[in-house]
Amino acid sequence: MKKIVLLGYMGCGKSTIAQNLSKITNIPFLDLDKCIEKKANLSINEIFEQHGEIYFRKLEHEMFLELLQSSENTIIGLGGGTPCYANNHLLLQNEDLVSIYLKASIDTLYNRLVHNKSKRPLIANMDEEEMKEFIAKHLFDRSFYYNHAQHKVVVDNKTVDETVDDILEILA
Numbered sequence: 001m002k003k004i005v006l007l008g009y010m011g012c013g014k015s016t017i018a019q020n021l022s023k024i025t026n027i028p029f030l031d032l033d034k035c036i037e038k039k040a041n042l043s044i045n046e047i048f049e050q051h052g053e054i055y056f057r058k059l060e061h062e063m064f065l066e067l068l069q070s071s072e073n074t075i076i077g078l079g080g081g082t083p084c085y086a087n088n089h090l091l092l093q094n095e096d097l098v099s100i101y102l103k104a105s106i107d108t109l110y111n112r113l114v115h116n117k118s119k120r121p122l123i124a125n126m127d128e129e130e131m132k133e134f135i136a137k138h139l140f141d142r143s144f145y146y147n148h149a150q151h152k153v154v155v156d157n158k159t160v161d162e163t164v165d166d167i168l169e170i171l172a
């Protein structure tokens with residue numbers, strides 16, 4: 001069994017879907033952000049505030065490598081920016097893993113993130129108008145990296161279970 005890596009923009013459902021996929025498959029799930037928080041003993045917000053984004057990206061790259069190098073079978077939920085720094089996108093094409101881009105539209109992302117921004121330092125201080133514009137531009141910039149995933153699942157208008165089923169079909 002290969003490691004399963006879920007990627008995509010903030011709010012596309014990486015953490016939620018990884019957790020549910022884990023319940024169904026009995027494959028343990030690791031959230032990259034949670035692993036970074038545990039190792040640094042700081043929340044993602046605190047890392048950004050106290051050390052800045054560049055430092056966070058360094059920790060993120062190191063933790064991604066660490067998780068990939070472990071021999072354990074796992075489902076890994078990345079952070080939204082993980083594929084976009086330190087050439088992490090090239091690791092998505094490694095044959096030892098299955099990488100899946102959870103693709104969501106700007107509207108889906110906006111509707112989820114507008115009520116869920118406080119723990120996401122990149123958008124935490126934006127008003128609604130700013131956020132919509134930011135997501136549109138940022139998603140466009142990042143799509144190049146997300147498109148390095150081996151597989152893509154469109155998540156718009158799907159329940160968690162429906163998205164999990166789509167992933168199970170890829171893994172079958």
Ligand SMILES: Nc1ncnc2c1ncn2[C@@H]1O[C@H](COP(=O)(O)OP(=O)(O)O)[C@@H](O)[C@H]1O
Pocket residue numbers: 008009010011012013014015016017077080112116155158159160163
């Ligand atoms: N169909 C769905 N699939 C995934 N998440 C959903 C869905 N509908 C609503 N949500 C909500 O959207 C948010 C997705 O956030 P999260 O799983 O943390 O995404 P990510 O880790 O990609 O940032 C959660 O609050 C989740 O409850």
Ligand SMILES: O=C(O)C1=C[C@@H](OP(=O)(O)O)[C@@H](O)[C@H](O)C1
Pocket residue numbers: 008009010011014015033044078079080081082119120121122
């Ligand atoms: O898109 C990003 O650059 C980030 C996404 C976050 O993860 P989620 O996508 O799970 O919110 C977290 O890693 C950090 O706030 C930066």
Ligand SMILES: [Mg+2]
Pocket residue numbers: 014015031033077078079
């Ligand atoms: Mg997450």
